Amino acid sequence: MFSIIIPTWNNLAFVKLCVESIRKNSRHQHQIILHINDGRDGTLEWAKQQDLDYTHSVGNVGICIAVNLAGGLATNTYIVYMNDDMYVCPDWDKHLLDEINSLGTENFMLSATLIEPTNHDNPCVVHRDYGSTIETFDEKGLLEQYETLDKADWSGSTWPPTIVHKTYWQITGGYSIEFSPGVSSDDDFSMKMWMAGCRIFKGIGKSKVYHFQSKSTLRVKKNDGRKQFLMKWGINQSTFNKYFTRRGTPYTGILEDPDKRKLGKEMLRAWFKRKIM
Numbered sequence: 001m002f003s004i005i006i007p008t009w010n011n012l013a014f015v016k017l018c019v020e021s022i023r024k025n026s027r028h029q030h031q032i033i034l035h036i037n038d039g040r041d042g043t044l045e046w047a048k049q050q051d052l053d054y055t056h057s058v059g060n061v062g063i064c065i066a067v068n069l070a071g072g073l074a075t076n077t078y079i080v081y082m083n084d085d086m087y088v089c090p091d092w093d094k095h096l097l098d099e100i101n102s103l104g105t106e107n108f109m110l111s112a113t114l115i116e117p118t119n120h121d122n123p124c125v126v127h128r129d130y131g132s133t134i135e136t137f138d139e140k141g142l143l144e145q146y147e148t149l150d151k152a153d154w155s156g157s158t159w160p161p162t163i164v165h166k167t168y169w170q171i172t173g174g175y176s177i178e179f180s181p182g183v184s185s186d187d188d189f190s191m192k193m194w195m196a197g198c199r200i201f202k203g204i205g206k207s208k209v210y211h212f213q214s215k216s217t218l219r220v221k222k223n224d225g226r227k228q229f230l231m232k233w234g235i236n237q238s239t240f241n242k243y244f245t246r247r248g249t250p251y252t253g254i255l256e257d258p259d260k261r262k263l264g265k266e267m268l269r270a271w272f273k274r275k276i277m
Contacts, residue, residue: 001028002093002163003074007066008084009037012046013134014212015084019050027094030080033073035066060220062181068174079169082161085212087139088112089146095207096163106165108200109193111157112207115142115149123248124159124203126151132212142210151205155255156247158190158201161209171196178232184225187237191229194244199255201245239263 004022008015019032034054036043047054055069067081078100082088092112099110116122117129126149131137172192179185190201229237241247243258 001076001097002030002078002080003071003076003166004030004032004080004082005035005067005070005074006032006082006084007035007037007063007070008043009060010039010041010043011084012041012043015043016046017134017137018082018084018086018088019052021087021089025088025090025092027091028097030093031074031076033070035070037061037066060181062220064175064177064180064182064185068177071169071174074166074169077166078163079166080161080163082209083211086114086161087137087142087210087212088161089115089142089208089210092161092207092209095204099202099204100163103200105200106167107193107196107198108164108202109157109190109198110163110200111159111203112161112209113151113154113203113205114159114209114211115146116211116213118213124154124156126208130210137212146208146210149208151208153205153251154203155249155251156201156241156245157203158186158241158245158247160186162186164193168193168196168198179223179225179228181220181223182225183222184229184237187225187229187240188232190245191233191240194240201247201255202251235263 006015006018022030022032032052034047034052036047036054036056037060039056044056053073055073071079096110096112113126115126115128117132119127128149130142172189175185176188179188226237243263246255
């Protein structure tokens with residue numbers, strides 16, 4: 001059904017758990033594709049033993065190059081981008097596929113809903129602590145309770161796990177490598193989908209995925225993604241999220257173009273900000 005792209009960087013215990021959850025908790029069988037950054041921790045040998053599709057780089061090439069390399073191996077109609085520190089709950093894929101089948105278009109961007117142990121007041125996320133490490137992970141508790149963690153569908157799909165049609169992965173060119181190693185590359189990809197005519201950015205409340213949170217990104221020197229987004233698109237990320245995809249608001253249907261009067265003020269502020277950078 002799906003081609004699931006998972007970049008990983010010497011994070012063997014987590015990627016093992018991630019792949020195991022996909023195999024155990026998915027309703028359908030999917031192609032799993034790893035991009036292995038470095039892999040000296042045994043990830044490369046393990047992927048071979050598991051007969052997984054994978055691409056490999058000697059060093060850490062970051063998220064953008066990694067997902068594009070792995071995406072080149074995708075054989076299915078829908079491409080999912082997922083982090084290696086995620087655990088999918090039962091039927092996560094069924095709920096996404098049910099939504100896709102109801103849309104009547106290939107031009108969409110959907111997200112599963114994350115469950116995270118740390119509360120960052122993110123309106124797109126369910127906060128519930130089932131552990132932040134492999135050793136403390138309460139898999140039994142999660143599987144017993146995930147269906148009770150109610151979350152309505154929300155607007156503003158950007159973060160993984162995301163799913164798009166392969167056609168639009170190709171139209172947009174995947175993730176922009178100028179954002180390497182990856183900060184703000186999610187918002188940039190969403191903006192490219194918007195420019196390609198997408199007006200369905202929907203988070204699916206029933207599709208749940210547990211996220212251990214930033215087990216790789218904490219180890220890397222980050223790019224200045226906010227500045228890069230502003231310089232590339234002429235608006236702030238916050239403006240895009242608020243006025244375009246309406247991130248975090250209840251989902252009410254196909255999005256309309258933003259109010260030009262409100263957007264004009266925001267773009268004027270962005271213009272001045274670019275001038276002083």
